[in-house]
Amino acid sequence: MRRTVLALLATVAAIALTPEPASGSSPAPPRSCGPVRLTGSAPVPPPGRVVRQSISIGDDCRVVTGPVELLAAPSRAARLASAPFHTYSEMYDCCGILMTALYTDSTAASTTYSTHANREPWDAGWSVRAATECAADCASGRYDHHAEFSYRGIFDVTGAWYDNAHDSAVVFDGDGTATCRQTVTLRHSFIGWNWVHGCG
Numbered sequence: 653m654r655r656t657v658l659a660l661l662a663t664v665a666a667i668a669l670t671p672e673p674a675s676g677s678s679p680a681p682p683r684s685c686g687p688v689r690l691t692g693s694a695p696v697p698p699p700g701r702v703v704r705q706s707i708s709i710g711d712d713c714r715v716v717t718g719p720v721e722l723l724a725a726p727s728r729a730a731r732l733a734s735a736p737f738h739t740y741s742e743m744y745d746c747c748g749i750l751m752t753a754l755y756t757d758s759t760a761a762s763t764t765y766s767t768h769a770n771r772e773p774w775d776a777g778w779s780v781r782a783a784t785e786c787a788a789d790c791a792s793g794r795y796d797h798h799a800e801f802s803y804r805g806i807f808d809v810t811g812a813w814y815d816n817a818h819d820s821a822v823v824f825d826g827d828g829t830a831t832c833r834q835t836v837t838l839r840h841s842f843i844g845w846n847w848v849h850g851c852g
Contacts, residue, residue, distance in 0.1 A: 684840055685713035685840065686841070692832075694720065694850075695831050696829065700725050702738075703851055704720075704849075705718055737757070738756065739756045740753065744845065746843060746844025748846075751769075752799075755767070756797050758822045765820075767780050772805045778801050781802045801817070803816075816837070
């Protein structure tokens with residue numbers, strides 16, 4: 653059964669990671685990689701389970717795609733009982749620090765979202781630049797959420813280098829099932845960065 657469920661999970665596509673030279677006015681941080689767009693899609697798993705996948709930026713600035721995992725739902729599942737469809741899109745740095753994230757909780761009739769932006773002690777770091785709910789028509793049975801994050805801090809004092817955008821959608825199929833679709837788009841990436849996304 654486990655093998656069957658995993659086989660049904662949609663394949664995650666990692667789209668070209670292209671190194672990009674630094675501009676004359678904003679030098680690239682050491683070992684910085686270029687822009688990247690990562691996309692994942694999977695049917696919502698059975699109750700009490702979550703789908704999870706990790707994708708990282710390797711030493712050669714290539715995308716390293718981890719396996720799709722079907723796991724037991726965390727203890728917070730009870731809190732989500734009124735919102736049975738939960739997604740998460742989390743971007744970690746090379747030290748395992750959560751930089752930016754977009755979370756959604758949806759039912760067939762409503763949806764909410766929340767974000768996370770890692771701040772540095774001196775009023776710097778990541779910031780939420782924009783966030784929208786229902787980027788598409790929610791009445792159509794598709795709940796879209798979009799969040800954009802900018803960065804100004806010790807790794808780039810200009811604020812012009814790093815930019816993360818997360819997109820999550822829950823698409824209801826009309827028969828009680830749903831599909832999660834997620835994308836993260838990075839203006840610049842860095843060796844060791846890790847995207848963790850999933851739904852349940």
